[in-house]
Amino acid sequence: MSRAGSSVNVDPRLRKPTTVMRLWDWSLPPHxxxxxxxxxxxxxxxxxxxxxRTPPLLFIHGLAHGAWCFAENWLPAAAAKGFPxxxxxxxxxxxxxxxxxxxxxxxxxxxxxxxxxxxxxxxPPVLVGHSMGAIIAQLVADRYSPRxxxxxxxxxxxxxxxxxxxxxxxxxxxxxTVVAGGTLPMQAPQLFTGLDDATADHYVSRLVPESPWxxxxxxxxxxxxxxxxxxxxAGTKADRLVRVADIERTxxxxxxxPVWLTRADGQPLGHDVMLDTGxxxxxxxxxxxxxxxTMSRG
Amino acid sequence: MTIAPDAxxxxxxxxxxxxxxxxxxxxGIPAHGFxxxxxxxxxxxxxxxxxxxxxxxxxxxxxxxxxxxDFPMPDSxxxxxxxxxVHEYFTTYAEHFGLLDHLSLSTEVVRCEPVGPDASDxxxxxxxxxxxxxxxxxxxxxxxxxxxxxxxxxxxxxxxxESFTGEIRHSAQYKGADVLRxxxxxxxxxxxxxxxxxxxxxxxxxxxLHSTRRGYYYNPKYAFGRPSDQTADLxxxxxxxxxxxxxxxxxxxxxxxGDFTKFGxxxxxxxxxxxxxxxxxxxxYYVGHGDIIPKPDIERFEGDxxxxxxxxxxxxxxxxxxxxxxxxxxxxxxxxxxxxxxxPVLARQIFTPAFDSLVVSGLIQPDSGQWTIAHWQGVxxxxxxxxxxxxxxxxxxxxxxxxxxxxxxxxxxxxxxESTRHYYEIAHQEYLRALEADLSRLEGVPA
Ligand SMILES: Cc1cc2nc3c(=O)[nH]c(=O)nc-3n(C[C@H](O)[C@H](O)[C@H](O)COP(=O)(O)OP(=O)(O)OC[C@H]3O[C@@H](n4cnc5c(N)ncnc54)[C@H](O)[C@@H]3O)c2cc1C
Ligand SMILES: NC(=O)c1ccc[n+]([C@@H]2O[C@H](COP(=O)([O-])OP(=O)(O)OC[C@H]3O[C@@H](n4cnc5c(N)ncnc54)[C@H](OP(=O)(O)O)[C@@H]3O)[C@@H](O)[C@H]2O)c1
Numbered sequence: 225m226s227r228a229g230s231s232v233n234v235d236p237r238l239r240k241p242t243t244v245m246r247l248w249d250w251s252l253p254p255h256x257x258x259x260x261x262x263x264x265x266x267x268x269x270x271x272x273x274x275x276x277r278t279p280p281l282l283f284i285h286g287l288a289h290g291a292w293c294f295a296e297n298w299l300p301a302a303a304a305k306g307f308p309x310x311x312x313x314x315x316x317x318x319x320x321x322x323x324x325x326x327x328x329x330x331x332x333x334x335x336x337x338x339x340x341x342x343x344x345x346x347x348p349p350v351l352v353g354h355s356m357g358a359i360i361a362q363l364v365a366d367r368y369s370p371r372x373x374x375x376x377x378x379x380x381x382x383x384x385x386x387x388x389x390x391x392x393x394x395x396x397x398x399x400x401t402v403v404a405g406g407t408l409p410m411q412a413p414q415l416f417t418g419l420d421d422a423t424a425d426h427y428v429s430r431l432v433p434e435s436p437w438x439x440x441x442x443x444x445x446x447x448x449x450x451x452x453x454x455x456x457x458a459g460t461k462a463d464r465l466v467r468v469a470d471i472e473r474t475x476x477x478x479x480x481x482p483v484w485l486t487r488a489d490g491q492p493l494g495h496d497v498m499l500d501t502g503x504x505x506x507x508x509x510x511x512x513x514x515x516x517x518t519m520s521r522g
Numbered sequence: 523m524t525i526a527p528d529a530x531x532x533x534x535x536x537x538x539x540x541x542x543x544x545x546x547x548x549x550g551i552p553a554h555g556f557x558x559x560x561x562x563x564x565x566x567x568x569x570x571x572x573x574x575x576x577x578x579x580x581x582x583x584x585x586x587x588x589x590x591x592d593f594p595m596p597d598s599x600x601x602x603x604x605x606x607x608v609h610e611y612f613t614t615y616a617e618h619f620g621l622l623d624h625l626s627l628s629t630e631v632v633r634c635e636p637v638g639p640d641a642s643d644x645x646x647x648x649x650x651x652x653x654x655x656x657x658x659x660x661x662x663x664x665x666x667x668x669x670x671x672x673x674x675x676x677x678x679x680x681x682x683x684e685s686f687t688g689e690i691r692h693s694a695q696y697k698g699a700d701v702l703r704x705x706x707x708x709x710x711x712x713x714x715x716x717x718x719x720x721x722x723x724x725x726x727x728x729x730x731l732h733s734t735r736r737g738y739y740y741n742p743k744y745a746f747g748r749p750s751d752q753t754a755d756l757x758x759x760x761x762x763x764x765x766x767x768x769x770x771x772x773x774x775x776x777x778x779x780g781d782f783t784k785f786g787x788x789x790x791x792x793x794x795x796x797x798x799x800x801x802x803x804x805x806x807y808y809v810g811h812g813d814i815i816p817k818p819d820i821e822r823f824e825g826d827x828x829x830x831x832x833x834x835x836x837x838x839x840x841x842x843x844x845x846x847x848x849x850x851x852x853x854x855x856x857x858x859x860x861x862x863x864x865x866p867v868l869a870r871q872i873f874t875p876a877f878d879s880l881v882v883s884g885l886i887q888p889d890s891g892q893w894t895i896a897h898w899q900g901v902x903x904x905x906x907x908x909x910x911x912x913x914x915x916x917x918x919x920x921x922x923x924x925x926x927x928x929x930x931x932x933x934x935x936x937x938x939x940e941s942t943r944h945y946y947e948i949a950h951q952e953y954l955r956a957l958e959a960d961l962s963r964l965e966g967v968p969a
Contacts, residue, residue, distance in 0.1 A: 241962035241969050244898055244954050246591065247759035251752050253586040256597025274620055339594050347618060368592040369548055450965055452549070 238381060238477040240447035243366060254336040260319030261341055262291045263310040264303035270346070279371040279518050280345050281510075283311040283498075284338060284364075286355025286379070287439070288407055288431040290318025293354075293496065297503045305511055310349070312341045314360070317432055327405075329435035331363065338364050347371075350514050354498065355379050355466065356442060358474075365451060371518050372454045374510055377463050377495050380470035381477055383445040387467060405436035414464045417494040418487065418501030427499055448477060454517035458483040458509060462492035483509055523626050523660075526552035530907055531647045531662040533631045533853070536564020537612060538884030538896045539668035541590060544619045545900035546666075551907045554662075555621070556649055558630035562616055564670055566608040568697075572673040574715075574847070575605040577698035578722060581891070582714055582801035584749040587950070588891025590615065591898075601749050628652045631853045634665055634880075641877045664879035664910070666903055667851065667859075671885055674850035676942060677843055678710070682823035686841070693719060693844040702727040705839040708828055710820065712738050713943065716844030717802040723842075724813035731828075731836055732805075735819040736939075737788035742803040745774050750801060751890060758951045764935040768794045785809045787816050795936040798947055799889055846943045849885060865945045869924040870956065872899060878921045879910070887943065889934070890950035898957045905964040920964055932956060 269277060281302060283294040294311035302309035314334045315322030322329065338360060342349060351370040353361030358378030365373050380387065392399035398409045410431060412424035419427075455478040459471035475482040485493050487502035497506040532543045535557035546553035559570040567573050581588055584601045593615050599607055616622055630650045637643040648659045675692040683690070691701070693715045699722045707727040709720040712734040723730040741750050757767050771794050775782075783789050785806055808814040817836075821829045829835045849866060851859060858876040859866040868874050871885050883899045886892070909917035934949025962969055 239967055241965065241967040242901070242958070244958035244961065245951070247755065247951075249591075250587045250894075251756035251759050253752070275623065336594075340597055343593055343596065343614065343618065345618070347620060450967060 238447050240449055242449050246367075248332070254333045256336070256340065257315045257325075258321035259315070259337055259340060260291055260313040261310055261344070262295045262299060262312075263308070264295075264299040265308040266303050266306050269306075269308050274347060278307050279347060279514070280308040280310055280349040281514065282338070282341065282345065282349040282351055282370075283309065284351065284353040284357035284360050285311065285314065285317065286353075286357045286377075287442075288317070288410065288434045289354075289357075289496075290314075290320075290430070290432070292318055292430060293427070294498055296499060298498045298507050301504065301507055302511065307511060307514070310341070310345065312337060314338075314357075316435065323432070326433060326435050328437075330437050331360065331441045334360050334438070335363050335367075339368065342368060350374060350518065352376065352510060353378065355495065356438070359442065359446065362446065362448060365453065366449045370453050372456070372514060373451065374456045374513065375458070375474060376497055376506075376510075377459050377466050378457065378471065378474050379442055379466060381446050381448070381474045382470065384442045387465070387470070388443065390467070402439055407431075407434045407436075408439060410465075413494075415494050415496040416500045417462050417492065419499070427496070451478065454513075455480055456483060456510070456513040456517075458485055458497075458506075460485045460492040460494065460497060463495045465495045483513075485509060523554070525554045525660050525662075527661075528552060528644075528663045528911065529554050530664045530666060531556065531631075531634075531645065531660070532666045532668060533634075534564060534668040534670060534884075535559075535562035535616075535625055535627070536566070536668065536670050536884070537590075537893045538670070538899065539564070539666075540612060540616050540621055540625075541893065541896045542666045542668055542883045542900040542903055543621055543624060544615075545897070545904035546907060547619070547621070547624060549904045549908050551904055551911065553624060553666075554660075555625040556629045556631050556647075557625060557627050558652065560628050562621075562625065562627070563609045563612045565672055566605050566612060568605055568609065572670065574672055574694055576696055576718070576722075578718070579605040581608065582743070583751050583891030587751065587755060587894050590893050590896070593618065602743060631669075632657065633853055636877060636880075637661070641879050645879065664881070664907060666881050666883055667854070668883045669851065669853075671849040671946065672847045674848050675843075676846045676848045678845050680820050680822055685825075686823040686828075687826045688839050688841060690841045690843065693842060694847070696842060696844075699723075699726040702840065704728050706837060707731070708733060708817075708836070708838045708841045709844055710734075710841065711844040711846065712800060713798065713844060713846055714800055714802065715846075716842075717800055717805045719842055719844055720814050721802065721804045721808055724808035724811075727840075730808075730814045731817045731838070732814050733817040733820055733830065734788065736792070736797075737782065737790040738797060738800050739771075739775060739790055739794055740779070740782065740787075740806050741771075741775070741799055741801050742778060743801055744803070745778050754890070755951070764795065779806055782806065785816075788818065792939050793936070795889065795934065795949075797939050797941075798887055798943060848942060849946070854880075865942070867928065869928040869930075870902075870960065871946060871948065871953075872903065873921065873924045873928075875925055875928065878918070881906070885946050886948050886953070887946045888948050888950040888953070895948075895950060895954065898954060898961075902957050902961055902964070905961060909964055916964070916966075920960075923963075924960075930956075 291311040291313040299309040313320040316326040350372040351361040352374040354376045358375040457475035485506045493500040529552035532555040543555045580602045585595045589595045633648040635646040645662045675694040707723045708731045710733045720732040818831045932948045932953040938944040
């Protein structure tokens with residue numbers, strides 16, 4: 225397991241020391257709910273020597289999505305390339321339980337769900353978080369050292385305040401909905417740039433309501449503790465939910481350069497990089513990063 | 523066994539050993555663990571010679587604080603898991619983090635020798651392979667002692683004890699209720715072990731006397747539908763002062779259990795939080811049924827009869843001394859951890875003035891679950907070992923600072939009762955706040 229490595233160089237304004245005191249975890253622990261975990265694992269992987277085999281990937285979805293968004297393309301494609309791939313549905317999403325408590329769900333419940341999933345994996349995974357899932361991945365990485373950390377079109381670490389103001393200017397009704405505790409309305413053009421309408425609408429129809437508290441929590445600025453895992457921050461220049469400047473800031477927080485995801489013709493993907501046309505090249509970027517940063521050390 | 527140069531040795535693979543081993547490896551510090559038993563898990567490895575859990579043991583502390591913070595217990599476990607589940611949990615942890623490649627089982631550390639002045643050239647650690655019976659010596663950069671302190675029995679000595687005609691057994695040799703069946707039993711001591719055994723005796727023996735040298739607060743596992751330790755953590759999280767927390771706990775006890783003395787139990791001779799907490803919901807119940815008869819301290823033994831300090835006496839078949847355990851480090855020179863011969867005095871319960879590369883994990887008796895603390899002790903040790911390797915001046919400065927604070931105790935403001943079992947008692951939140959500040963200093967990230 226030894227993982228010699230200097231800690232990533234982090235923007236000091238977004239740094240905090242290691243958090244030891246987790247008073248609410250100790251006194252008011254989240255309860256467990258049924259959890260959906262979808263997976264695709266290459267044949268024979270489990271029998272390979274633990275120290276040298278490809279680490280598992282654990283995908284964490286964003287707002288209103290579910291494990292299905294990774295199962296659609298990425299899980300089987302990653303497994304075909306030799307990567308064991310897992311995706312969980314956070315409570316209240318996909319096939320997991322807890323939707324009746326949605327209005328009482330906090331980010332820390334999602335962190336709990338991810339931690340439970342991690343302990344069922346045979347070794348530390350690479351955490352791949354998308355959008356809000358990237359915030360969850362970072363909160364998880366603040367207490368658990370993953371093999372690597374991949375943040376895809378990450379919700380802003382600095383807080384989504386600026387995004388909300390922009391939304392209020394362009395789509396005042398959408399912003400009002402969020403403030404009132406409704407789910408951020410997401411339509412096909414915000415998520416995809418290359419899909420045909422029928423496919424795009426089908427995906428949008430699978431979105432579910434999000435917890436209002438979790439949406440509010442996204443407004444909060446977060447500081448990151450010492451991170452030792454290799455970090456990849458990837459976005460797209462056509463993202464209509466996460467601003468390019470915010471992606472750059474998140475990358476700077478970890479002292480890395482952002483990776484911009486495009487299709488073969490150079491066109492940027494939409495926010496949902498695992499579903500939009502060009503998802504295969506986006507996945508390849510992730511897998512290349514994982515290979516380059518984890519293989520030699522097992 | 524291949525051991526990297528400059529590796530740290532970890533002695534013992536109970537929860538403190540495995541979490542220290544993991545923390546070191548996670549930081550890229552080579553490390554190797556030694557465990558004398560055939561399996562890891564320490565106290566929770568039921569069949570091991572040094573395990574002090576008995577058949578019926580469940581945790582007295584609930585999952586949230588007891589578990590390792592980076593490896594929660596499964597949602598499917600109950601609030602208070604059994605010792606079987608705990609052992610399964612440690613096994614899963616070790617497999618997940620790949621510790622088994624860095625751990626020699628059935629291998630007992632028999633000697634640790636410093637090399638060079640102040641161990642500046644490291645440590646020669648001699649181990650006994652218990653399968654083959656052969657000894658070998660390995661050089662390490664530093665040593666983490668995690669051999670546990672709840673296994674070496676503390677046996678009292680009362681007048682006439684040697685000539686007592688009944689059976690005497692320490693709780694260290696108690697694994698289940700079968701030894702109690704049909705006997706007239708006297709249980710001595712009201713730590714959590716004594717209370718558990720008294721309850722099992724009430725359920726199985728012919729009669730049960732329970733001798734304690736003071737009165738205690740018997741706390742329920744649940745009050746108002748919530749686990750007691752989580753409520754305690756909530757009150758601490760709210761930063762309620764000690765005096766107020768005392769009132770709240772005592773009021774809760776009054777409202778739920780009532781006045782202990784009405785059951786015939788002695789009145790506590792101390793304030794709440796001044797003795798290591800007892801968590802036992804059943805003892806008072808059996809006292810109320812007459813199945814446990816409270817007794818004061820023993821005065822003397824005579825034949826098959828035990829005389830108590832209140833002048834009463836009783837014929838007894840079996841005495842179980844549940845009088846606790848003492849720290850014991852047979853593989854170290856006594857003077858290193860324990861310079862004045864009474865008990866180890868360590869900075870943060872970790873660092874000794876004798877050597878800067880000899881550290882201890884697990885010499886704590888928290889008023890809470892333990893493995894969140896095991897985790898952070900391991901992380902602090904690993905951060906320190908990393909500094910020793912990469913930035914010796916920073917490590918030295920940190921060590922000197924620790925030595926300046928060697929007298930600092932983390933009591934949460936309580937004045938613990940004089941007893942060997944309170945040597946390592948700590949108030950868990952206060953202690954962890956100190957470790958958090960230490961880590962921030964070592965890692966160079968100001969709060
Ligand atoms: C009956 C009982 C119930 C408890 N219940 C709780 C509870 O509910 N919650 C809680 O948090 N804590 C509880 N505890 C406290 C418990 O002791 C700790 O949780 C924990 O087991 C301490 O871990 P450790 O690693 O320090 O020591 P141990 O678990 O004792 O492990 C030490 C290990 O070191 C090995 N070892 C010793 N000497 C050598 C040597 N020379 N060479 C190689 N290996 C060696 C031993 O074989 C053992 O495996 C309980 C303790 C007892 C006795
Ligand atoms: N999970 C569980 O269910 C569980 C079960 C058992 C134990 N544990 C834990 O294991 C650890 C050890 O517990 P333990 O109960 O074995 O030991 P302990 O806490 O040390 O308790 C020993 C008891 O014996 C008494 N005693 C000590 N020396 C004596 C003497 N010379 N004469 C008369 N009485 C004497 C003590 O009295 P004083 O009050 O005077 O000190 C105390 O009541 C603790 O951390 C405990 O919480 C947990």
